[in-house]
Amino acid sequence: MTKKGKKGPSVTAKAEDRHWHGKRVKARSAKNTARTGNKTTGPRKPGLRPSRPAASDGRPARPAATRRPDAPELVYGRNSVLEALRAGVPGTSLYYTPDSDERVREAIKIAADIGIPLLESGKPELDRLTDRGVHQGLALQVKPFRYAHPDDLLQGTAPLIVALDGITDARNLGAIVRSAAAFGASGILLPERRSAGVNAGAWKTSAGTLANMPVAQCTNLTRQLKAYQDAGCFVAGLDAHGGTSIAELPASDGPFVLVIGSEGTGLGRLVGDSCDMLAHIPMFGHAESLNAGVAAGIALYEIARQRHA
Template sequence: MAKRKGKGPTPKAEDRHWHGKRQKARAVKSSKRTGTPTLGPGGRDQTSSDNRPAGRPAGARRATGEVPELVTGRNPVVEALRAGVPGTALYVMSSTDERVREAIQIAADRRIPLLETGKNELDRLTDGAVHQGIALQVKPYRYAHPDDLLKGTAPLIVAVDGITDPRNLGAIVRSASAFGATGVVVPERRAAGVTAGAWKSSAGTLANIPVAQATNLSRQLKAYQKAGCFVAGLDAGGGVTVADLELASGPFVLVVGSEGKGLGRLVADTCDMLVTIPMPGRAESLNAGVAAGIALYEISRLRA
């Protein structure tokens, strides 16, 4: 049987036809940069010292959390189980509710241990969170390496800067999964990671898309640029709207940050271009998850 011919690795930046356009874009960004907060993106600098051994690619170690996470509430637990979230135990007070019975059935099919428990014990396990009589214990998340996200000839990667709320991270992951991103990269320090809150707001899509940790986000963005990716950051002071970002059709990294603070200075300076979402209404900024969803929709339209 003949061997299938692969598409090969992502070409380096200097070998791409738009390499000259990147230089022009950076010049435009330099003239347009105003220092205003991002439009739903941005955040503090994630530029802590990098203690990687010499010669190791920029990025992160593969990490696992030490404490299992809990997804609580009937709908979130059922959604997580439907999506294949890696559960290790299902805690249940009673099986009178239809959604609880569905959760028990899915858990049984997947051989997840079922543990009957009382309200006081469940309150203690969930630290007083609203659990509705059910909780799913989730395996500590195993992060990918940032280089693992460079899939195919035109990867689409979402990087987050300054996102500290796991719910916002989960919402961004959900949008990234919906619009065909190859993965999401987050800073290793001073940022939200994949917790139960992220699993919950991602509606289970964390089971379908890899999340990587970078020890230093700005250095990782530079590594993506060297690998041939064009890097654009969402910023209220951007000189180009997302809808006009023609370069999004190739290997591309979208940098999204926190509401209010904007992209960190070094991260913004690393981007090839700053782009904006025009808002004719009265809102000054958008939630990070909403901004990421809008931008990724436009990017997916351009890539189509």
């Protein structure tokens, strides 16, 4: 829902007014040519892009952000818990096994200072709470994750958004969040269905970086990508058969959306067709594909390099 008095994001000029608009048109043509022969895809058909209904003040209506079921999550492991506490992740209880490790002592001190209840626990209890995960004697119970609205990721003049299509492993999600944080991304976009959500596994793999990385959910990824394009973003998808190397991506210094698919099936057909360009990561060895988290890290590094050159 639109908050009273809140202004929409003042991000970007329209796509057709930006200097790289001509490159986008050429990129789409090259993308469709590169994918010709793939029986699951074809050229983009012309048509109107869907628009959101207008709110009472004339602006597009913004539905309320979606949340996962209202259930607490556990972040466990010394580094993950400490990073979460340092970043102010809202904790409700800290379970710990007395230890001389410096990270455990710091975690206990931070939790005590901000009023999080401390519960001394034995290893069997922590094993049970974490389903025998590698907790290292430390676990933090946190409130359910609050997802951002997709429009919130458009803050700034040149946002870098990472959209995920079919990433169902929370560990991959956490690894991608960690890379996104390292290379200056503005946020992560997830579809509500057929996607991993922010849970304890994602928190642990992200090494606490989820505390400072906005994650938004959308009901329809294809529609949201088109909305980002309308807002002036260039949308590029990672695809093993993409006609362009990631080193040759145009417009990566402007508003940019990188779409990453699953390791097994890659990008969905409709999602791939919605991208302005499909790009691949050149590989010179014998591996046929890369893990989604690894691919995201490589691509984000290259985009960050170009943006800061």
